[in-house]
Amino acid sequence: MTVRTKPRLVTPVDPPRRRWPSPVIISVLAVLVAVHVLAWRGTGFSPGALIDGWRGMADFLGQALPPDLSVLPDSLDATVVTLYIALLGTTFSVPFAFVLAVLGSRATTRNTIVYQVARSILSFLRSVPDVVFALIFVTAVGLGPFAGVLALVFHNTGVMGKLWAEAMEETDPGPREALQVAGASGAQIATNAVLPAAMPQLVGLLLYRFDVNVRSSLVLGLVGAGGIGFLINQSIKVFRFDQMVTHILVVLVVVVVVDQLSAYVRRRIAA
Template structure:
């Protein structure tokens, strides 16, 4: 005979849950209100300023498609900024991730040192890195590429370290018991176990770097961003609209290529 088990909820539990739900809703609402006040939100300004936006849009049409050939080089610069930053970010982030992973790091001081480097490079925005490198090496795409590489070290280093910490330690322990050295364990157990995940993360980072490279041009780091800023300063709105279209096409194509490559490495 089957037995029916009755689940009894304590009498006051539903009331406690309701009180906590109300308190949480009040806190969320209070946070939104203070954010509304701090940012000085004025929705009515959107209505009164709509004619200004309409005027700019009308001046931007039709897009200046005759700027296609002159802007091929900035487009190439933008793509190469993302490639340079991603490749060097991966190369520098992987050894840092090995040191920053608690399960494979050779020593605790190295663990804390690697975590500190990853934290600093990740905490400083890539735009700030670009400003620093522009001051150091001058205008052009090189400071932008350096900024993307340094910031990618922080972002990739943290993600790589988490992947290594979550990996299956069985192969590592098996090789260690056979007397294999650290380099042998790294090359035959750690790398094969995490390589697909690392490649996927690296491709995601390339996608992010491509978007970031567009913004870095605003501080003189080359690419489409610099051309876009120049056109806006010269009130060449038709060129601006063309560059925006080119940016959209570039990002969309990069997303599709990145998704295709991630599908291959899974």
């Protein structure tokens, strides 16, 4: 016996409606386009001017190549000084950055006033460029690497202190809360819960900042803070672009080596 079933009625499905961007997204895009147009005009951005200036660039390259390798010994000596500036600028900023990071982290500081004061100091030191600090210290202690070291100490304290404070705040809150319930002080919470958990990240950030400071010390030399940046500036002033290229090539090699070593150490720490 055959059982007949009623055919199913297929309900027609409406095609998906086209979703247009919301008015908020359209407004944001319009503002971004307008700002970029203003920036284009305000900076005088002109690809045509760059194309028209090819003769000047060709003349510059003609004077810069081949590099003058006779200044290589002086370049290497100045590069060592640049590394010294970066090393001392990073190392001497560690205790100041550490104290301000502990005071400016909500994971280790309960007092709101202390927290805000520490954060304000870090913001000030971070907002002043290291070049400005270098110009200030050059007028105080004279031309030379010492001014560069002082500039890096002040600026790096602000940057590294903020990075360290945020790394402490990102640690697992469970151990902190357990110690707090047990009546532990802020110092005990910091030394027993926060710092052990954040230490690998703190060391990694320290190595990263040393990597950045090597590049910064080059720029500081351009304003009289010593190192190979000072030689580059002198070469430009006397139009010895072939010597300038030699100094830049040495800097390139040093930066690549420091970057690779820093990345290798950070990977080992993370592992």
